[in-house]
Structure formats: C-alpha cells, structure tokens
Amino acid sequence: xxxxxxxxxxxxxxxxxxxxxxxxxxxxxxxxxxxxxxxxxxxxxxxxxxxxxxxxxxxxxxxxxxxxxxxxxxxxxxxxxxxxxxxxxxxxxxxxxxxxxxxxxxxxxxxxxxxxxxxxxxxxxxxxxxxxxxxxxxxxxxxxxxxxxxxxxxxxxxxxxxxxxxxxxxxxxxxxxxxxxxxxxxxxxxxxxxxxxxxx
Amino acid sequence: xxxxxxxxxxxxxxxxxxxxxxxxxxxxxxxxxxxxxxxxxxxxxxxxxxxxxxxxxxxxxxxxxxxxxxxxxxxxxxxxxxxxxxxxxxxxxxxxxxxxxxxxxxxxxxxxxxxxxxxxxxxxxxxxxxxxxxxxxxxxxxxxxxxxxxxxxxxxxxxxxxxxxxxxxxxxxxxxxxxxxxxxxxxxxxxxxxxxxxxx
DNA sequence: CTCAGATTTTGTACAACGTACAATTACTGT
DNA sequence: ACAGTAATTGTACGTTGTACAAAATCTGAG
Numbered sequence: 001x002x003x004x005x006x007x008x009x010x011x012x013x014x015x016x017x018x019x020x021x022x023x024x025x026x027x028x029x030x031x032x033x034x035x036x037x038x039x040x041x042x043x044x045x046x047x048x049x050x051x052x053x054x055x056x057x058x059x060x061x062x063x064x065x066x067x068x069x070x071x072x073x074x075x076x077x078x079x080x081x082x083x084x085x086x087x088x089x090x091x092x093x094x095x096x097x098x099x100x101x102x103x104x105x106x107x108x109x110x111x112x113x114x115x116x117x118x119x120x121x122x123x124x125x126x127x128x129x130x131x132x133x134x135x136x137x138x139x140x141x142x143x144x145x146x147x148x149x150x151x152x153x154x155x156x157x158x159x160x161x162x163x164x165x166x167x168x169x170x171x172x173x174x175x176x177x178x179x180x181x182x183x184x185x186x187x188x189x190x191x192x193x194x195x196x197x198x199x200x
Numbered sequence: 201x202x203x204x205x206x207x208x209x210x211x212x213x214x215x216x217x218x219x220x221x222x223x224x225x226x227x228x229x230x231x232x233x234x235x236x237x238x239x240x241x242x243x244x245x246x247x248x249x250x251x252x253x254x255x256x257x258x259x260x261x262x263x264x265x266x267x268x269x270x271x272x273x274x275x276x277x278x279x280x281x282x283x284x285x286x287x288x289x290x291x292x293x294x295x296x297x298x299x300x301x302x303x304x305x306x307x308x309x310x311x312x313x314x315x316x317x318x319x320x321x322x323x324x325x326x327x328x329x330x331x332x333x334x335x336x337x338x339x340x341x342x343x344x345x346x347x348x349x350x351x352x353x354x355x356x357x358x359x360x361x362x363x364x365x366x367x368x369x370x371x372x373x374x375x376x377x378x379x380x381x382x383x384x385x386x387x388x389x390x391x392x393x394x395x396x397x398x399x400x
Numbered sequence: 401c402t403c404a405g406a407t408t409t410t411g412t413a414c415a416a417c418g419t420a421c422a423a424t425t426a427c428t429g430t
Numbered sequence: 431a432c433a434g435t436a437a438t439t440g441t442a443c444g445t446t447g448t449a450c451a452a453a454a455t456c457t458g459a460g
Contacts, residue, residue, distance in 0.1 A: 010436025011426035038418060048439050050419075059418065112312060112358040147359075148352075148384035155355020158312040159347075184348035190394050191387030210407030211455035238447065248410050250448075259447065402460085409454070417446070425438070430431100 017055045017065065019045055024066045025104070033106025036063070067111050068118035074100050075123045079131060086135040087189055093127065094153050094185055095178075101157045108157040125150070136196045145192050152188055156181050217255045217265065219245055224266045225304070233306025236263070263310050268318040270307055274300050275323045279331060286335040287389055293327065294353050294385055295378075301357045308361040311354055325350070336396045345392050352388055356381050 023044040027036050038059050042049040056062045074097050079089045101107045125146055132142040160177055223244040227236050238259050242249040256262045274297050279289045301307045325346055332342040360377055 008436075009426090009428040009434065011438075013437070015437095037416080039416080049417095050440090051438055053419075054437060109309075109312065112309065112362050144380060144383050145387075147380055148387060151352060151355040151359055151384060152348075154359060155351040158358060159351055159354060162312050180344060180347055183344050184351060187345075187348060187391030187395055188388055189391070191389070191391035194390050194394065195387055208406065209455090209457040210405090211409075213408070237445085239445080250411090251409055253448070254408060403457105404459090405457090407454100407456080409452105411452080412450090414449085415447095418444095420443085421441090423438105423440080425436100427436080428434090430433090 013054070015045055015047060015051065015055065020052060020055055020062065021065050021069050024062055025069060028066065028104050028106060028110075033109050036066070036106075036110075038062070063110050064118060067107070068120045070100055070104060070107055070111075071097075071118070071120035071124055075120055075127060077127070079127055082134050086131050087193070089131050090128070090149070090189065091182070091185060093124075093131070094149065095182070097124070097153055098157055098181060102160065106161065108154065108161040111154055112158050132192075135193070137192070138199065141195065141199070148188065148192075152185060156184065213254070215245055215247060215251065215255065220252060220255055220262065221265050221269050224262055225269060228266065228304050228306060228310075233309050236266070236306075236310075238262070264318060267307070267311050268320045270300055270304060270311075271297075271318070271320040271324055275320055275327060277327070279327055282334050286331050287393070289331050290328070290349070290389065291382070291385060293324075293331070294349065295382070297324070297353055298357055298381060302360065306361065308354065308357040312358050332392075335393070337392070338399065341395065341399070348388065348392075352384060356384065 020041055023041045024036050027040050027044060031040070038052050039049045041062065042052050052062070056065065074093070079093045081089070101111065128146045128149060129142055132145050133139070137145060220241055223241045224236050227240050227244060231240070238252050239249045241262065242252050252262070256265065274293070279293045281289070301311065328346045328349060329342055332345050333339070335342075337345060
C-alpha cells in the first residue's frame with residue numbers, strides 16, 4: 001500500500017475548475033448559450049481544448065457546473081428571516097433568481113437542459129422549503145409547492161429567453177415582463193395560501 | 201410582365217414540407233431531441249442533406265415546424281364547449297398538451313428553444329383565452345392568465361424532460377409526476393378564480 | 401416539337417464542434 | 431538522480447449546419 005493519495009507527483013495544474021467556470025460564464029455573457037463551447041472556454045483560459053477534460057469529464061458537466069455557479073449567487077441566507085412575511089420573502093427570492101438567470105442569456109436553456117441536482121440548487125430548494133413551512137404548509141404540500149414554484153420561475157425565464165433574438169447576446173428585460181411574472185407569481189401564491197388555510 | 205408565378209418550370213418537387221416534418225417527428229421519437237438533424241431527416245426521406253433547404257431556410261425553421269406539428273394535434277375544438285365547467289376544460293387542455301409533449305421526448309426543449317408564434321400555437325392560446333373569458337376574467341387578466349398557464353405547462357414539461365435519461369429515447373411518465381402537475385395547476389387555478397371573483 | 405429559362409437536387413467543401421488516443425512535458429517522493 | 435505519475439498537447443476522427451456551383455429536370459412560349 002504505497003499510494004497515500006497525498007502530494008502525488010505530476011506537473012502543477014495550471015488551471016482550476018473555478019477558472020474554467022469563470023471563462024464559461026464570461027462566454028455565456030458575451031456570446032450566448034451556443035457560444036459556450038469547450039474550445040472557446042479552453043482558448044479563453046489559454047489552454048488546449050483537451051485540457052478541460054482534466055477538470056470535467058465532458059461538456060455536460062461544465063454546463064452543470066455553470067448552472068450551479070449561477071444558483072450559488074442567489075442563495076444568500078437573506079430570505080430565511082422569519083420576521084418578514086413569507087410572501088414577501090418568496091417574491092424576493094423568485095425575483096432575484098429570475099434576475100440572475102436573465103442576466104445571463106441562455107442560462108434558462110442551460111438550466112432546463114440538465115437535471116440540476118447540485119448543492120446550490122438543493123440549497124435554493126431548501127430555502128424555499130423553509131419559507132413555505134413558515135407559511136403553514138405541511139411538509140408534503142411544501143415539497144409540492146417548491147416544485148411548482150420552480151416550474152414557474154424556470155418556465156418564465158425560459159419563455160422570456162426564447163422570445164429574444166438569439167443572435168444578440170445582451171437583452172433588456174422590460175418592466176412589462178417583470179410585471180407579468182409578478183402577476184403570475186401572485187396568483188400562484190394566492191392559491192398556495194388558500195390551500196394552506198384550508199388544511200390547518 | 202411575363203412572370204405569372206403559376207405553373208413555373210423546374211423539376212417536380214420530390215418531397216413536401218409535410219414529409220420532412222413527418223421524418224423529423226419520427227426521428228424525434230426514435231432518437232430524442234439531439235437525434236433530429238438535417239442530415240438525419242434528409243436520409244430518412246431519401247434525399248441529399250441540402251435538399252431540405254429547398255423547403256426550410258435553416259434547421260431552426262424545421263424545429264419550429266416540428267413544434268407547430270405537435271401543437272396542431274392538441275388543438276381540437278373540444279375544449280370550447282361552454283356547457284362544461286371552465287376549470288375542467290382548462291385541466292383537460294393542459295393535461296392533453298402536456299401528454300402530447302411528453303410523448304415526444306425532447307419536445308419540451310424544442311418548444312422552449314424557439315419563439316413559438318406559429319398559427320397552431322396561437323390557436324391553443326386563443327382556446328385558452330376563450331375559456332378564461334367564460335371563467336369571468338376580463339380580457340387583460342385573461343391574457344395574463346394565458347401566459348401564466350403557458351409557463352406552467354411548458355415549464356413542467358421541460359423540468360420533467362430534463363430529469364430523464366437523455367440517452368434513452370423513450371420514457372415512462374409516472375403517475376406521481378402527473379399528480380404533481382395537477383396539484384400545481386389546481387393551485388394556480390385557485391388563484392386565478394379568486395382573482396376573477398375579486399374583480400367582477 | 402423544340403428549346404430557353406426556371407428550379408430542384410446533388411457533389412463537394414468548409415468551418416466548427418466534442419472528444420478519443422498517444423506522445424510529451426513537468427513535477428514529486430524515494 | 432531517477433522512477434513513477436499526472437497534466438498538457440498534437441493529432442485525428444466523426445458529426446454537425448450549410449454555402450456554392452454544377453447537374454438534372456421540368457414547363458410554357460414560340
């Protein structure tokens with residue numbers, strides 16, 4: 001048993017997974033979802049395309065990491081303050097999540113294109129879950145509600161992204177779209193609140 | 201003025217746009233969303249890849265046509281019967297739409313990947329609109345509600361599709377997922393109904 | 401009936417993609 | 431110093447969308 005797995009030989013890594021994800025994120029911002037290519041990322045970090053495969057098994061893994069990256073920015077524990085009304089907290093979280101995703105065009109497609117089961121995605125889900133528990137939903141219904149809220153947020157982002165010009169990387173989100181998003185979210189929360197009230 | 205645009209010369213078309221869309225649909229069923237390629241479609245109808253470009257300007261147009269095809273199957277005027285309760289009609293329409301999309305794996309990604317503005321998509325929207333009018337929503341709110349319902353249906357389909365094994369073309373939709381879909385739809389409809397009641 | 405003109409189909413080709421494979425390089429513990 | 435190991439690269443293959451020009455095929459006018 002010689003292999004201690006500590007300080008093992010080999011040249012130093014010139015990159016990190018983080019550097020690759022940063023490059024991918026920049027590429028997503030500059031060139032849109034289709035602009036995120038292995039070759040592009042490699043070029044941006046100044047390395048041969050194959051080098052990326054030292055850090056990620058394949059492109060799908062890079063995209064998953066990218067999504068995780070985006071979700072990580074949202075999950076401050078800012079929404080767990082039970083003093084604030086639960087509806088306000090959910091609205092704030094939903095709006096922030098949406099804004100984060102819309103800030104990176106094509107992120108919606110990426111999010112919906114991969115089973116997002118990373119830790120940050122879980123964390124967002126857990127945050128939502130705790131808020132809904134505060135709202136008075138029993139665990140089963142709260143889990144359902146998390147799913148429905150996810151669907152609404154991701155669906156809305158995807159639909160909004162789909163209606164934009166894919167050739168242009170940047171976009172302006174109109175107030176009209178935001179109002180529509182809030183309106184739908186309000187109806188959904190109304191339904192959830194009524195359900196919680198009926199079953200307590 | 202010689203060009204009457206009628207019976208103009210040239211060899212007969214060996215294909216039709218419909219034949220191409222049929223091939224694309226079959227490919228979608230057999231190989232999943234990534235299996236729908238121009239070259240694959242062309243091979244399936246027995247023609248050189250370039251021939252497809254006589255009928256469609258590019259691949260995106262083919263995919264749009266494909267989505268239209270799917271939506272066309274749903275839009276029977278079966279849901280316009282004002283005698284039935286509006287909630288039942290919306291649920292039936294939503295479930296059918298979802299079933300149709302889930303029957304073709306990857307259709308969700310296609311739907312969300314293109315601004316679906318074709319006539320069949322409009323028709324589905326109009327059907328929803330009329331049902332919501334029957335429900336007592338004024339035109340403005342009804343339009344909002346159509347958007348939200350679209351988001352919910354498309355979002356749910358996309359999320360469900362994203363969680364499946366992309367390598368396998370077929371899938372079994374569990375009852376559990378269907379129940380979850382209905383539960384969310386119910387909450388949404390609760391919220392919409394309450395809103396309609398508050399503003400009449 | 402012929403034939404010019406219009407149009408579909410094809411052959412060929414290119415750039416870009418993901419990524420497999422083997423060789424090369426750069427390191428570390430013994 | 432050196433052997434072993436890991437990171438990186440060079441090269442390459444197969445696949446994709448699609449541009450371009452040549453070829454094949456049809457129709458209406460004469």
